[in-house]
Amino acid sequence: MSADTTAPTRRKPTRRWVELLLLIMAWGIGLLGTMQIGWVSGEGMTTRLWVTAGVVGGLALAAHITIRIVAKYADPIMLPVATLLTMLGLLMIYRIDVASARRAVLSDSPAPTPDVYSQLTWFSIAIILFIAVLVLLQDHRRLARYTYTLGLAGLVLLVLPLVPGIGTTVNGATLWIRVGDLSFQPAEAAKILLTIFFAGYLVAKRDSLAVVRTKFIGIELPRLKDLGPLVIAWLVSLAVLVFERDLGTSLLFFGLFVAMLYIATQRRSWIILGGLLFLVGAVLAYYNFAHVRSRVTVWLDPWAYADTGGYQIVQSIFGLANGGVLGAGLGQGFPNLVPFAKTDFIVAALGEEIGVTGLFALVLLYAILIERGLRTAVAARDSFGQLLAAGLSIVLAIQVFVIIGGVTGLIPLTGLTTPFLSYGGSSLVANWVIVAILLRISDRSRRPAPVAPSPDEAMTQVVRAV
Amino acid sequence: MSRQIRRLSFVFALLMVAVLVNITLIQVVNAGDYRDRAGNQRILLAEYDRERGPILVGADPVARSVETGNTLTYLRRYSNPRLYAPITGFYSLIYGATGLERTENRILNGKADIFAVDRIQQLVSGRQPTGGAVTTTIDAAAQRAAYLGLRGKKGAVVAIEPATGRILASVQAPSFDPNKLSSHDPAEIREYYDKLEADPDKPLLNRPIVSLNPPGSTFKLVTAAAALSSGRFNPNSVIPGPRTYELPLTNRELRNWNRRQCGPGGKVTLRDALAISCNTAFAWLGNELGDDAIRDQAELFGFDTSFELPLRAATSRFPADPDEPQTAMSAIGQFDVRATALQMAMVTAAIGNSGRTMVPYLIQEVRAPDLTILQTTEPEVFADALRPSEALALTEMMVNVVENGTGTNARIPDVRVAGKTGTAQTGNDRPTVAWFVAFAPAAAPQVAVAVLVEDAGAEEVSGNGLAAPIAKDVIEAILERR
Numbered sequence: 031m032s033a034d035t036t037a038p039t040r041r042k043p044t045r046r047w048v049e050l051l052l053l054i055m056a057w058g059i060g061l062l063g064t065m066q067i068g069w070v071s072g073e074g075m076t077t078r079l080w081v082t083a084g085v086v087g088g089l090a091l092a093a094h095i096t097i098r099i100v101a102k103y104a105d106p107i108m109l110p111v112a113t114l115l116t117m118l119g120l121l122m123i124y125r126i127d128v129a130s131a132r133r134a135v136l137s138d139s140p141a142p143t144p145d146v147y148s149q150l151t152w153f154s155i156a157i158i159l160f161i162a163v164l165v166l167l168q169d170h171r172r173l174a175r176y177t178y179t180l181g182l183a184g185l186v187l188l189v190l191p192l193v194p195g196i197g198t199t200v201n202g203a204t205l206w207i208r209v210g211d212l213s214f215q216p217a218e219a220a221k222i223l224l225t226i227f228f229a230g231y232l233v234a235k236r237d238s239l240a241v242v243r244t245k246f247i248g249i250e251l252p253r254l255k256d257l258g259p260l261v262i263a264w265l266v267s268l269a270v271l272v273f274e275r276d277l278g279t280s281l282l283f284f285g286l287f288v289a290m291l292y293i294a295t296q297r298r299s300w301i302i303l304g305g306l307l308f309l310v311g312a313v314l315a316y317y318n319f320a321h322v323r324s325r326v327t328v329w330l331d332p333w334a335y336a337d338t339g340g341y342q343i344v345q346s347i348f349g350l351a352n353g354g355v356l357g358a359g360l361g362q363g364f365p366n367l368v369p370f371a372k373t374d375f376i377v378a379a380l381g382e383e384i385g386v387t388g389l390f391a392l393v394l395l396y397a398i399l400i401e402r403g404l405r406t407a408v409a410a411r412d413s414f415g416q417l418l419a420a421g422l423s424i425v426l427a428i429q430v431f432v433i434i435g436g437v438t439g440l441i442p443l444t445g446l447t448t449p450f451l452s453y454g455g456s457s458l459v460a461n462w463v464i465v466a467i468l469l470r471i472s473d474r475s476r477r478p479a480p481v482a483p484s485p486d487e488a489m490t491q492v493v494r495a496v
Numbered sequence: 497m498s499r500q501i502r503r504l505s506f507v508f509a510l511l512m513v514a515v516l517v518n519i520t521l522i523q524v525v526n527a528g529d530y531r532d533r534a535g536n537q538r539i540l541l542a543e544y545d546r547e548r549g550p551i552l553v554g555a556d557p558v559a560r561s562v563e564t565g566n567t568l569t570y571l572r573r574y575s576n577p578r579l580y581a582p583i584t585g586f587y588s589l590i591y592g593a594t595g596l597e598r599t600e601n602r603i604l605n606g607k608a609d610i611f612a613v614d615r616i617q618q619l620v621s622g623r624q625p626t627g628g629a630v631t632t633t634i635d636a637a638a639q640r641a642a643y644l645g646l647r648g649k650k651g652a653v654v655a656i657e658p659a660t661g662r663i664l665a666s667v668q669a670p671s672f673d674p675n676k677l678s679s680h681d682p683a684e685i686r687e688y689y690d691k692l693e694a695d696p697d698k699p700l701l702n703r704p705i706v707s708l709n710p711p712g713s714t715f716k717l718v719t720a721a722a723a724l725s726s727g728r729f730n731p732n733s734v735i736p737g738p739r740t741y742e743l744p745l746t747n748r749e750l751r752n753w754n755r756r757q758c759g760p761g762g763k764v765t766l767r768d769a770l771a772i773s774c775n776t777a778f779a780w781l782g783n784e785l786g787d788d789a790i791r792d793q794a795e796l797f798g799f800d801t802s803f804e805l806p807l808r809a810a811t812s813r814f815p816a817d818p819d820e821p822q823t824a825m826s827a828i829g830q831f832d833v834r835a836t837a838l839q840m841a842m843v844t845a846a847i848g849n850s851g852r853t854m855v856p857y858l859i860q861e862v863r864a865p866d867l868t869i870l871q872t873t874e875p876e877v878f879a880d881a882l883r884p885s886e887a888l889a890l891t892e893m894m895v896n897v898v899e900n901g902t903g904t905n906a907r908i909p910d911v912r913v914a915g916k917t918g919t920a921q922t923g924n925d926r927p928t929v930a931w932f933v934a935f936a937p938a939a940a941p942q943v944a945v946a947v948l949v950e951d952a953g954a955e956e957v958s959g960n961g962l963a964a965p966i967a968k969d970v971i972e973a974i975l976e977r978r
Contacts, residue, residue: 351528420501434519
């Protein structure tokens with residue numbers, strides 16, 4: 031934290047023009063995709079499509095201008111990448127809307143409500159929150175003050191779906207709350223709050239957690255009394271798995287906690303202990319819960335359950351195989367054959383139409399976003415910022431790996447949303463808030479200290495930072 | 497802490513690589529295998545998703561796609577399904593496609609190379625391709641006459657235009673309903689298919705072109721042709737036609753179907769031998785000419801060649817190396833001689849066409865979705881089987897069969913019909929098949945027809961009794977139309 035006091039002599043480039051240029055390119059890609067779908071569906075480029083494209087461009091521009099004003103040293107890559115991912119999601123949701131509408135016309139049933147508009151509304155809300163976070167949170171370190179409050183809030187949100195009356199079970203998993211017409215996935219907000227909590231908590235406790243008590247067959251073990259937090263995180267994850275039947279969220283939180291614990295304490299033993307606990311939990315869950323067991327059996331041989339439990343994954347693989355190298359072309363595949371094509375399986379739907387080439391690009395977009403996040407973490411000047419940025423990036427990384435790995439049969443399928451792509455407001459808003467926080471941290475770390483501070487000010491800063 | 501973050505990012509990079517490798521395995525390496533898996537609707541959906549071109553008889557679509565309200569956008573419908581089943585085949589969700597639906601698939605679904613220009617437009621506009629139309633050579637009147645003639649029987653009819661090789665009729669009995677196999681209801685399709693498969697009469701068998709039977713006495717046309725083209729015989733040549741023919745090297749005897757000698761003193765002219773279908777005379781002739789001469793003649797008519805109409809026809813066979821008694825039996829269309837109705841129609845047509853065998857074909861033209869003609873089939877000579885004078889002599893002998901011999905039921909007032917009857921045993925104690933082949937008018941034939949009726953009676957007359965009237969109806973249908 032001494033970095034704050036050393037005033038750099040030369041002005042750092044803000045790279046805002048790079049951001050704008052990339053943003054325009056991202057918007058162009060999205061526009062071309064939309065045009066193609068409009069063309070293929072025979073709808074053409076209707077005013078509706080232009081308006082939609084205009085709204086998306088306007089929102090991205092608003093985000094860009096906000097960054098120029100309140101966080102002008104922030105990373106220039108993250109906003110364009112997040113925007114492009116969101117647009118690809120909107121594109122695919124629109125494309126599946128088209129397919130459903132066509133089917134409805136043919137079967138004389140009432141036209142389904144297009145989901146793309148509600149997703150667009152959620153995107154607007156996401157950008158409003160993105161702007162709010164950047165404007166209101168001038169310094170991410172203020173979040174550390176509310177470590178325990180936010181932690182408690184996160185925990186409450188996590189268990190909220192279990193409260194009778196507001197919790198709803200969708201497709202076997204209880205991870206929704208419903209208030210009136212609005213439904214919300216509180217785990218999405220919880221993942222941010224708990225990451226802040228983990229960061230604040232670990233910064234405060236990492237010294238004691240890093241103390242080595244004993245060595246056991248070459249592994250440095252922490253003190254027994256310091257195992258508490260890990261065990262609690264493990265139990266909470268198990269509770270999520272058992273009571274909410276949400277395999278993905280459970281995995282996400284435990285993995286996140288272990289990874290952050292490792293970063294904070296710099297002790298590999300936590301990873302080993304975490305891994306052991308994960309194995310114990312996995313074995314317990316496998317033998318005690320049918321829903322976990324069926325996921326694993328389906329994963330091992332989806333073809334044997336092609337008409338039952340393996341249906342989704344088999345359809346997903348069929349779709350991907352149909353895509354091949356270059357894809358069937360936007361609007362020319364059958365993404366609507368895959369169940370949950372707008373949510374969990376949106377990557378399979380995209381993969382069918384943009385091919386392995388497109389999916390490589392997609393995964394690379396995620397990799398770039400995560401890499402920029404982790405780079406922000408490394409560059410952060412304060413430990414809290416480092417841990418927070420790392421934690422948020424890890425949330426994205428785990429989510430991307432678990433869901434894409436799941437729908438392609440690499441690992442057992444778990445119900446996580448695909449960041450930025452999946453249809454669903456909570457997830458989109460939460461991921462944009464993550465980007466906002468990452469941008470804030472990156473802005474703080476790259477921002478030059480006030481030029482030629484008076485000795486008095488410098489002294490005050492030192493005092494404050496200590 | 498930075499070191500730990502870098503280590504973790506390395507781990508995440510590895511996980512991403514694993515994801516990419518796995519996606520590549522699915523989308524590139526194993527994609528072909530997944531596409532072919534049972535339960536993968538995509539290939540079929542892609543097919544059902546676009547309008548498939550029609551199969552036409554004249555201007556009448558006998559198979560066409562109609563729009564539905566389902567996931568499967570288009571449904572294949574057949575007008576007169578049983579009548580045209582051996583030509584159209586079916587187009588099934590479960591069992592794939594047969595007939596022209598299969599062989600002309602790339603034209604019907606619009607993916608053939610001849611649509612290249614169209615395809616570039618599709619590529620630019622992203623439109624789904626629309627299929628081209630296939631016009632068959634079938635004559636609706638002849639097809640219907642043959643179909644009605646075979647009603648209640650088991651057998652096949654093939655009619656050919658002698659001058660070109662165009663197939664005017666190709667009919668099977670029993671037939672099946674391709675509509676029921678091309679529906680969108682898997683349960684109905686399976687049930688119907690299983691029923692057809694279990695049927696001992698094999699309705700799914702494309703009898704006219706794949707069912708191989710001994711041609712019996714109709715093969716005497718080939719033997720007679722070989723005799724004439726050898727230069728050693730003419731219609732007036734007198735050959736032995738005793739009551740029985742002792743098969744060389746055996747103690748078995750071959751009898752005439754009426755158990756009588758074919759002429760006074762066991763002598764008969766070649767013309768009369770054909771007219772009364774004298775077995776002993778042709779058996780003798782077979783050994784006199786030798787199996788090589790008969791085989792050569794048969795091959796000039798199309799035996800031992802596999803034809804694609806484009807439906808693949810079974811190859812008709814003359815035995816490779818028969819000994820003397822086998823040659824005698826082969827010369828009268830028994831032993832291991834096997835022919836399709838198509839093959840016997842080709843033999844007949846060639847005789848009518850001054851001895852010239854034409855390559856048979858079923859597709860007249862291919863049209864683009866906008867109905868411009870993209871491709872027309874030109875008649876193609878297969879071989880010159882007989883010199884015109886020999887063909888003329890054989891024609892006269894065949895007219896004699898209808899006017900004075902065994903084929904009287906094919907007589908048509910004011911039209912000279914050339915024909916030949918046949919009956920064959922398909923094996924020991926196996927049911928017999930009755931044949932009749934004919935063409936008319938004898939001088940300038942417009943149609944040659946071969947009729948096969950299975951499970952017929954044992955007598956030579958069954959060719960005349962069962963098969964000849966059908967041939968007559970088909971010929972009349974063609975002649976009345978002109």
